[in-house]
Amino acid sequence: MFIHIGDDQVIRAEEIVAMIDQQYVHSSSINEEMIEHEEELQEDLSLDDDVTKSIIITTDSIYYSSLSILTLKKRSSMISTLDHLDDYSNGDSFDD
Numbered sequence: 001m002f003i004h005i006g007d008d009q010v011i012r013a014e015e016i017v018a019m020i021d022q023q024y025v026h027s028s029s030i031n032e033e034m035i036e037h038e039e040e041l042q043e044d045l046s047l048d049d050d051v052t053k054s055i056i057i058t059t060d061s062i063y064y065s066s067l068s069i070l071t072l073k074k075r076s077s078m079i080s081t082l083d084h085l086d087d088y089s090n091g092d093s094f095d096d
Helices: 022-027 029-041 069-083
Strands: 002-006 009-012 016-021 054-058 062-065
Touching: 002 062, 002 069, 009 054, 009 062, 016 022, 016 069, 022 029, 022 054, 029 062, 054 069
Parallel strands: none
Antiparallel strands: 002 009, 016 054, 054 062
């Protein structure tokens, strides 16, 4: 499944490693180092404290999102719920 993380960005949900609230990035030197290193590697990546509300870390990249962690969590929970629903589309019915 895919998750829309805002700003016309869609990523594979199973590739998400972590979602970090932007306001807590600067409280960890390890997170700051990781973000700075990734910004050096990805020229189009730039943390904008006024727009960015969350940081999504995937197996391949880092994304900045204008959506809050709560919104992203709700979206990922919906995807998880959809993944675990039984598939009744094969034509079986419960009527005898």
